[in-house]
Amino acid sequence: MKKTLKRLKRDFFNRSTLTVAKELLGKVLVFNDYQGVITETEAYMGFDDPASHAFRGKTKRTEVMFGKPGFSYVYLIYGMYYCLNFVTEEEGFPAAVLIRGLRVFDPKTQKEIHLNGPGKLCRYLGITREHNAIDIVRDKHFYVGCIRQSMQFKTTPRIGIKVGQDKPWRFVSEELKERNPK
DNA sequence: ACCCCGATCGTA
DNA sequence: ACGATCGGGGTT
Numbered sequence: 528m529k530k531t532l533k534r535l536k537r538d539f540f541n542r543s544t545l546t547v548a549k550e551l552l553g554k555v556l557v558f559n560d561y562q563g564v565i566t567e568t569e570a571y572m573g574f575d576d577p578a579s580h581a582f583r584g585k586t587k588r589t590e591v592m593f594g595k596p597g598f599s600y601v602y603l604i605y606g607m608y609y610c611l612n613f614v615t616e617e618e619g620f621p622a623a624v625l626i627r628g629l630r631v632f633d634p635k636t637q638k639e640i641h642l643n644g645p646g647k648l649c650r651y652l653g654i655t656r657e658h659n660a661i662d663i664v665r666d667k668h669f670y671v672g673c674i675r676q677s678m679q680f681k682t683t684p685r686i687g688i689k690v691g692q693d694k695p696w697r698f699v700s701e702e703l704k705e706r707n708p709k
Numbered sequence: 710a711c712c713c714c715g716a717t718c719g720t721a
Numbered sequence: 722a723c724g725a726t727c728g729g730g731g732t733t
Contacts, residue, residue, distance in 0.1 A: 569716070578716065580729095588729060606726030608717050625716055646717045687716055 532557070532672035537664045540596035544572040544615040544622040545696065551613070551624055551671070552700045553678035558652050559668050560634075566641065567628030569685045570696040571612070573620065578691030581621030590660075592621040597664040601654060608646030611654050613663065613671070627686070628699070678702060 532555060540547055548570040556563050571579040580589045580602070591600045592614055600612040600623045612623035629642045631651070642648040649655070663670045679701035684692050 571716070580716080583730080586730070602716085603728065605715060605717050606728070610716060612716085627716085644717070650718095685716070689715090691716095 530674045532562075532674055535597075535664070535671045535673060537595070537597045540613060540615050540664070541617060542615065544570040544624060547613070547615045548624045548696065549680060549698050550677065551626070552680050552698055553675055555672045555674055556626065556629060557668070557670050557672055558654065561631055561652050563629035563631035563642070563652075565626060565628065565671075566630055566700040566702075567626075567643070568698050569625040569627055570615075570622070570698075571625060572616070572622035576691055576694065578685060578688040578694075579621065585621070589621065592623050594618055594660075595662075597662060599658055599661045599663055599669070601649070601656060601659040603656065604646065609649040609655055610645040611649055611658075627697075 535554065548568040551565050551568050554565050556565055573579070574582070576582060581592045585593050588602060591598050594614060595618050596615050598614045600614055601609055604610050611626045614623050616622045625645055626648060627645045629648050630639055631642060633640045642651050658669065661669055680698045681701060682695045683697045683699065684695055685697045
């Protein structure tokens with residue numbers, strides 16, 4: 528019996544970024560033939576968050592962060608990895624949630640694997656710059672669905688940043704048996 | 710035109 | 722602990 532997967536609508540993303548980041552844990556990311564449970568997220572938001580790409584104002588790259596909630600924000604980091612975010616909050620307020628961890632069923636090994644890390648996650652799924660600024664509330668092959676309620680999680684500072692470490696805006700699912708990255 | 714450096718990862 | 726690798730964004 529297949530569980531029904533209810534797609535998250537615009538209203539889900541049009542809320543406080545911290546709320547969206549926490550509630551995305553346990554939700555199902557659908558990307559083409561892949562489905563995975565989100566296990567780790569980080570929030571980047573507003574004009575007062577120095578770690579956010581939008582901190583210094585709107586640019587070509589960060590434009591989508593200022594746009595409507597429910598769009599993807601994909602960028603290249605360190606010249607070799609992509610990172611996937613979902614835009615949150617009302618249009619004009621720059622904010623997004625970084626997807627850092629995913630449990631997926633690997634068709635090759637027939638085993639569930641844990642993609643821990645935003646770069647590894649995008650590399651495995653095949654997410655690139657072409658998948659930036661996609662409306663994941665409307666797209667047929669790229670969206671987020673819900674099969675269960677909420678998950679237990681812990682809260683920590685964000686990873687890999689030199690500023691904004693005072694903000695505990697990383698959320699990690701407690702159901703993980705694997706060690707935490709870093 | 711130039712330069713610095715990053716929301717990472719794998720190897721040492 | 723460090724190198725790979727390159728585009729974004731600030732500065733000249």
